[in-house]
Amino acid sequence: MIEHGRERNEAMVKDGSGLVTRPESPPDVDDIRAVNIAAFETSEEADLVDALRGSSAWIDGLSWVATTAAGDVVGHALLTRCTVGESAGLCLAPCAVDPRYQGQGIGSAVIEAALEAARVRGGDFVVVLGHPGYYPRFGFRRASDYGIGLSIDVPADALMVMTLNDDASVSAGTVCYAEPFGIPC
Numbered sequence: 387m388i389e390h391g392r393e394r395n396e397a398m399v400k401d402g403s404g405l406v407t408r409p410e411s412p413p414d415v416d417d418i419r420a421v422n423i424a425a426f427e428t429s430e431e432a433d434l435v436d437a438l439r440g441s442s443a444w445i446d447g448l449s450w451v452a453t454t455a456a457g458d459v460v461g462h463a464l465l466t467r468c469t470v471g472e473s474a475g476l477c478l479a480p481c482a483v484d485p486r487y488q489g490q491g492i493g494s495a496v497i498e499a500a501l502e503a504a505r506v507r508g509g510d511f512v513v514v515l516g517h518p519g520y521y522p523r524f525g526f527r528r529a530s531d532y533g534i535g536l537s538i539d540v541p542a543d544a545l546m547v548m549t550l551n552d553d554a555s556v557s558a559g560t561v562c563y564a565e566p567f568g569i570p571c
């Protein structure tokens with residue numbers, strides 16, 4: 387019976403009829419942790435989300451989930467505060483989709499929803515450290531094009547930035563992530 391329900395949910399996501407994106411609410415916390423644990427090899431990202439939730443980098447309304455029509459949380463995208471020089475921005479991390487549901491557009495939907503929420507709130511820019519084959523579809527460009535870098539060595543095309551509005555001001559400089567990321571400023 388449960389398997390039948392899950393198969394039905396997967397079909398609903400695949401044809402696009404059942405996917406819901408919305409900001410996280412308190413009952414989602416354990417499900418978000420489970421999605422991050424399922425998507426990554428270790429619990430590091432799940433722990434990071436929980437640490438960020440208790441930090442000053444957290445912004446209510448910028449942690450987004452994707453659910454099936456039945457309400458199962460299957461995807462998550464998180465935006466938290468960061469700075470580049472004097473400019474206040476957001477960083478996108480982590481992004482996770484339950485492996486059983488990957489490759490169906492759920493990651494894209496939940497990331498787009500989180501970015502739109504940031505845009506509506508007047509955010510200026512978003513930094514992501516991730517797969518250069520994935521994030522440009524949302525508007526991310528190489529951070530080095532903006533004179534932005536990191537204090538640690540990463541592949542040059544993995545650090546990306548996108549502006550959220552035409553008037554966005556982005557300083558050149560080094561990305562300063564929130565303390566739970568463990569990346570020195």
Ligand SMILES: CC(C)(COP(=O)(O)OP(=O)(O)OC[C@H]1O[C@@H](n2cnc3c(N)ncnc32)[C@H](O)[C@@H]1OP(=O)(O)O)[C@@H](O)C(=O)NCCC(=O)NCCS
Nearest residue numbers: 425480481482483488489490491492493494516517519520
């Ligand atoms: C990355 C992730 C969030 C994407 O979610 P998704 O629902 O599978 O993605 P979508 O269905 O929206 O998009 C699928 C596209 O993403 C691409 N993609 C997925 N994982 C990728 C990766 N590791 N590197 C590059 N591209 C990737 C697929 O190739 C596909 O590309 P296409 O549209 O050109 O065919 C998801 O695959 C995931 O949770 N992966 C494991 C955790 C992770 O690596 N998170 C990102 C780092 S924070």
